[in-house]
Amino acid sequence: MKPSKKSLALGAVALAAVLLPFITHSPSHLNLAILVLMAAQLGVAWNLLGGYAGQVSLGHAAFYGLGAYTSTMLLLNFGLNPWLGMLLGGAVAALSSLAFGWSCFRLKGHYFAMATIAVAEIVQIVFTNWEDAGSAVGLTIPMDQRGWGAMVFADKAPYYWLALGLLVLTLLATWAVERSHIGYYLRAIKDEPDAARSIGINIARYKQVALSLSAFFTALGGSLYAQKELYIDPGSVLSTALSIKMALVSILGGVGTLFGPVVGAVVLTTIEELTRASFGGTGRGTDTIIYAALIVGIAVFYPSGLIGWFREWQRRRAAQRAERRAAPKPARIPSGDQPAYSTDEGQS
Amino acid sequence: MTAEILLQTLASGVLIGLIYALVAIGLTMIFGVMDIVNFAHGEFLMLGMYASFWLFALFALDPLLTLPLTVLMLFAFGMLLYKLVIRRIIDAPMLSQIFTTFGLMILLRGVAQFLWKPDFRSIEGSWVSGSVKLAGIQLGRPQLVAGLGAIAVTALVHFFLTRTRLGAALEATAADKEAAQLMGIDSHRMFALAWGIGAACAGAAGVLLATFFPIFPEVGANFILLAFVVVNLGGFGSVTGAFWAGILVGVIEVMGGLLLGPQYKTAVVLVLFLAVLMFRPQGLMGKA
Numbered sequence: 001m002k003p004s005k006k007s008l009a010l011g012a013v014a015l016a017a018v019l020l021p022f023i024t025h026s027p028s029h030l031n032l033a034i035l036v037l038m039a040a041q042l043g044v045a046w047n048l049l050g051g052y053a054g055q056v057s058l059g060h061a062a063f064y065g066l067g068a069y070t071s072t073m074l075l076l077n078f079g080l081n082p083w084l085g086m087l088l089g090g091a092v093a094a095l096s097s098l099a100f101g102w103s104c105f106r107l108k109g110h111y112f113a114m115a116t117i118a119v120a121e122i123v124q125i126v127f128t129n130w131e132d133a134g135s136a137v138g139l140t141i142p143m144d145q146r147g148w149g150a151m152v153f154a155d156k157a158p159y160y161w162l163a164l165g166l167l168v169l170t171l172l173a174t175w176a177v178e179r180s181h182i183g184y185y186l187r188a189i190k191d192e193p194d195a196a197r198s199i200g201i202n203i204a205r206y207k208q209v210a211l212s213l214s215a216f217f218t219a220l221g222g223s224l225y226a227q228k229e230l231y232i233d234p235g236s237v238l239s240t241a242l243s244i245k246m247a248l249v250s251i252l253g254g255v256g257t258l259f260g261p262v263v264g265a266v267v268l269t270t271i272e273e274l275t276r277a278s279f280g281g282t283g284r285g286t287d288t289i290i291y292a293a294l295i296v297g298i299a300v301f302y303p304s305g306l307i308g309w310f311r312e313w314q315r316r317r318a319a320q321r322a323e324r325r326a327a328p329k330p331a332r333i334p335s336g337d338q339p340a341y342s343t344d345e346g347q348s
Numbered sequence: 349m350t351a352e353i354l355l356q357t358l359a360s361g362v363l364i365g366l367i368y369a370l371v372a373i374g375l376t377m378i379f380g381v382m383d384i385v386n387f388a389h390g391e392f393l394m395l396g397m398y399a400s401f402w403l404f405a406l407f408a409l410d411p412l413l414t415l416p417l418t419v420l421m422l423f424a425f426g427m428l429l430y431k432l433v434i435r436r437i438i439d440a441p442m443l444s445q446i447f448t449t450f451g452l453m454i455l456l457r458g459v460a461q462f463l464w465k466p467d468f469r470s471i472e473g474s475w476v477s478g479s480v481k482l483a484g485i486q487l488g489r490p491q492l493v494a495g496l497g498a499i500a501v502t503a504l505v506h507f508f509l510t511r512t513r514l515g516a517a518l519e520a521t522a523a524d525k526e527a528a529q530l531m532g533i534d535s536h537r538m539f540a541l542a543w544g545i546g547a548a549c550a551g552a553a554g555v556l557l558a559t560f561f562p563i564f565p566e567v568g569a570n571f572i573l574l575a576f577v578v579v580n581l582g583g584f585g586s587v588t589g590a591f592w593a594g595i596l597v598g599v600i601e602v603m604g605g606l607l608l609g610p611q612y613k614t615a616v617v618l619v620l621f622l623a624v625l626m627f628r629p630q631g632l633m634g635k636a
Contacts, residue, residue: 056442056443056446058446103622103625103626106626106629107625107629108629109442110379110383110385111580111625111629113385114580115622117573117576118573118576118618119622121573121614121615121618122615122618122619125611125614125615126615129612247443247447248447251443251444251447284461284465285458285459285461285466285565286458286462288454288457288458289455291454291458292451292452292453292454292458293455294451295447295448295450295451295454295455296433296447296448296451296452298447299437299440299444299448299451300437300440300444300448301436303437303440303441303443303444
């Protein structure tokens with residue numbers, strides 16, 4: 001049994017990803033790679049709820065901010081190790097997600113999406129006015145302790161590996177969910193909620209499981225952001241734009257697919273950073289216009305995302321190939337194996 | 349004294365609530381007719397504001413005088429947006445619909461910033477300024493005129509929907525698209541009409557606001573979230589519901605600001621909104 005083409009390609013990509021900091025030493029390239037990985041991780045985490053369970057949340061920044069603020073405030077006030085703080089941040093977000101789910105899950109479709117915006121907005125208002133959380137000014141993490149223990153580094157490479165590790169962890173969790181009975185239940189809830197209920201699936205419970213997992217991993221991403229930037233404020237970790245970006249990454253790549261958000265993150269973050277670098281300096285919002293036009297274009301013309309588009313293209317190519325294989329000799333009854341050259345135009 | 353402050357606050361809440369209602373009417377109409385939530389709705393308001401600003405700055409025409417012109421321009425713009433973009437996503441999944449209108453929101457803000465710079469602008473010396481004293485309450489004249497204007501426009505829309513053939517066709521499409529189609533009503537025409545009217549209402553709200561509210565590319569953000577709350581509370585698709593819910597939201601907002609401080613006024617509205625949704629997921633005035 002030889003490994004499939006797909007797993008070989010996956011292995012090659014993984015190896016290249018791990019070794020990237022040795023390949024490029026340019027801080028700006030590495031920073032772009034970190035941004036891609038962090039966006040991908042958030043997209044994968046969002047996808048657990050938005051893609052697999054079909055619950056479109058536009059308030060996930062609340063969990064991201066909870067993660068970032070929990071680890072940072074515990075570090076600043078009690079000197080708690082950020083690794084522990086990160087886990088606690090995830091726990092706080094998962095716990096808060098119970099309230100989030102309780103207040104939003106009885107709503108469907110648009111109602112749900114808007115309620116999630118409202119919840120995230122409330123969280124943002126609270127942190128903007130909470131003095132111990134630095135209110136609108138934000139919180140700064142000191143650089144005096146460095147190294148893997150303190151999760152503060154002077155160069156980019158360790159952050160890159162951290163982001164990569166977190167992405168892999170989130171992907172593994174999603175993969176495990178996808179293959180377990182939870183994954184089947186979630187798909188049933190998404191596609192046929194009434195049928196799912198009628199065969200006895202506890203819809204509320206499984207939506208909540210997806211939400212809590214999603215919140216947990218989103219919060220880990222928030223803590224990592226805080227440790228990387230060493231500064232957080234409501235605008236950077238709690239904004240609606242951030243919630244939207246998490247969803248956008250999944251949608252662009254393809255919702256409800258394991259690697260869709262990763263593809264989406266690569267494309268979206270690269271475009272975002274490139275346009276910012278080329279047009280951002282003008283201060284006239286040209287980069288925003290390009291970014292927005294892309295969003296509209298993708299949403300209108302590729303509603304199933306890049307992965308969906310790629311699969312469609314593959315299908316079409318396979319169909320074409322089959323057609324061409326069958327077409328050249330329409331009159332003759334197919335006898336035995338088709339010769340390999342039968343796809344050529346006639347005989348010379 | 350306290351009673352006076354309370355009354356004063358109440359009155360200003362009603363006045364701003366009328367504006368929220370006007371913004372929300374278009375939103376709820378678009379949703380009612382074609383099940384699409386328009387995140388770019390605040391940008392119609394922003395465009396209305398800029399239109400009246402430039403007409404005032406370049407030709408010294410008062411916003412109130414140019415109101416009909418601005419409303420017409422926004423009506424055309426709404427129809428155009430439907431024909432160019434929205435028409436393509438009618439049958440798309442909800443996610444693509446959300447992101448199309450969301451992208452339009454960012455796009456229009458970006459274009460406004462590109463054309464008119466991110467500066468705050470205001471209209472100085474329009475017809476309405478200063479304040480009037482009514483039954484012991486001090487009211488800003490621009491706010492009062494804006495509130496009355498909002499009532500007038502809302503009444504006009506209501507009249508159109510209930511008293512004209514075209515309005516009835518629009519309502520019929522909202523009630524049952526297929527049945528309306530069988531009666532010979534072209535649903536694409538109705539959708540375009542809903543977008544036109546929606547944009548015109550939000551544009552009118554922008555014009556009315558322009559005399560006392562700063563004008564900048566992101567101004568729509570201040571209104572869209574509250575407009576969503578209004579649409580939810582009033583029941584998706586209900587114009588009358590949106591009118592009353594708009595006033596309610598305006599009053600709750602200023603009252604919350606009075607009691608807890610202005611920084612929490614939006615939070616108060618949102619918390620109450622979630623509380624209402626928990627007990628009545630179909631909204632305060634929506635049908636079950």
